[in-house]
Amino acid sequence: MSNYKHLKSPAPPAPANEGQSSSLDVATIVQGVIEDVRSNGDSAVRKYSKQFDRWSPPSFKLSEEQIHKIIATVPEQTIKDIKTVQSNVRAFAEAQKASMKDFEIEIRPGIHLGQKNVPIQNVGCYVPGGRYPLLASAHMTILTAKVAGVPNVIACTPPIAGEIPTATIAAMYYAGADAIYLLGGTQAIAAMALGTETIPKVDFICGPGNAFVATAKAKLYGSIGIDLFAGPTEVLIVADEHASSFTVAVDLLSQAEHGPDTPAVLITTSERLAKEAIAHVEKILTETEMSTSALAGTSWRDYGEVIVVENIDEAYSLADTFASEHVQILTQNPREALDKMKNYGALFLGERTCVSYGDKVIGTNHVLPTKGAARYTGGLCVQKFLKTYTYQEVKSDQASGELGQLCGRAARAERFEGHARSGDRRAQLYLGNKYKWIYE
Structure with missing residues (x-):
């Protein structure tokens, strides 16, 4: 039996009711914001942005002109560093994508099976702010989604103490975001997941965040896909x-x-x-x-x-x-x-x-x-933004008829008579088999 020696152990956990209360508070607040955004759209988003982030501009979406003005304030060395890092992220993501192949094989004469990797069409990327401007998260989420081939990537990041995180906006832009919203927290996640009058609904949300962001993603999972349940x-x-x-x-x-x-x-x-x-x-x-x-x-x-x-x-x-x-x-x-x-x-x-x-x-x-x-x-990786689909095509009469016979036996072993009859029909069409139930 292993003999481990702890020279430092974690501090004793908080009393159960204390931890549960904190967790419950987060969950309750998040659920309330989600329901408000679901019912009231932009007006709810604006209310919570003002309440939590002290931010209520005429539009949360940054125009191309605003983006370029913001980028112009970022030090030249920071822009160079962003581009260097994004070059590294892009190279690795492209290698990941190259490792995922579409293919088609003929497993038996006349039976063709294939696989296609199709990008998710609409992705929302959350780039956290909070204590620090985490511009690296723009590279990891937005850029990776674009390398995967996602045609529409919108991105949200919060203001920091009422100020625009200029370097983060630059990173989001150079990563390839199709639209950038200066919006954070639960209200950003809910807006992207549900859609509002001015923020389009997405199919998938990715990116790290605090307990409120993580809880919002978890609660909305199912109506949209998410990358991970984060802690x-x-x-x-x-x-x-x-x-x-x-x-x-x-x-x-x-x-x-x-x-x-x-x-x-x-x-x-x-x-x-x-x-x-x-x-x-x-x-x-x-x-x-x-x-x-x-x-x-x-x-x-x-x-x-x-x-x-x-x-x-x-x-x-x-x-x-x-x-x-x-x-x-x-x-x-x-x-x-x-x-x-x-x-x-x-x-x-x-x-x-x-x-x-x-x-x-x-x-x-x-x-x-x-x-x-x-x-x-x-x-998170390129594969998370790709849906792996399969397709099937039977190209010979003989193969289809034989599969029909096999399907009939296999389905009846499971007492699925309807499935069996689909197989019977092909065996009748392509092998000339006779079945009592077929009246045609």
Whole structure:
């Protein structure tokens, strides 16, 4: 039996009624906004935008002229960086698309089966704002949808404290959004999912967001498709005795700053490294004037975890039980994780790589499964925007007649007489079979 040693455990959970109350408040508010938007359209959207974001312009949709004026205020280096990052994202997304092939095969003489990948026609992308202008989410959602071939992509992002997030607008524009709305929160998700007088209804919504955005997507799922049921960002580091404890600490905090509820977990084979990493985290938080130390410190205190295991195989096995969103491998042989691990949103291999690269610049998608969902799904990718359809055509009389005989037997074994008769009819037409029920 494995013997894990916890050097740091998460803080005790809040009392059940406290957590349930908070969750219930979010769900109740979200449901109220959705129903109001469903009934009252634009007037409800405007009411909640003014209430939650202090934003009530004549039109939430930005005109081409407004977009270009906004982009003109963005520093030239930021525009160059946006284009470089989008080039990376585009290259990876195009490779993903190339891996998905349409095909047609003749499985038996005269029986042709095929597959086609057809893009979703109308997609809504949510680019969060809130605490930070998360322009990278524009690359991951809008650009990936356009590479998949989606003809109509609308995108929403909230103002930040009543101000326009100029760099985010630039990223949305260069990613290829067909329409940009300066609108956030539940009201944005509801407007895209339901449609209003001025905001068209979409078929699919993607993109990260806070608890209100995630809850709205979950509640509207079914009437529209969504990418993932999202939770707080997660990071898990697997490290051996060869890793730098300072690098481990820096990388744990790089994700902990996302919010006050980010799980940051270290699993290591070295107790020495574990203790040093904990010490470095505390020192960075208290002595280096990190601007996001309050958020990162709260996550570390309440959700940080450090576990020492006996060997690297136990480390990988334990990491798989977390099924974390981001899994960083800081070991002497990081690529062995590709064979050893099965449950993760994305792997980051070796000290030269870090989760922040994935979040911001490297090109793979940063919209990833959380809360253990990596056990059954991957993250956002070109495939999420494609509907894989099948088609069938029987081209020979003999093949159709023989299939008809097979279908008749198979359907009657399941007591589906109507299905059987469709098969009988083909056997009659193409093989000349006689059936008592056929009166023609």
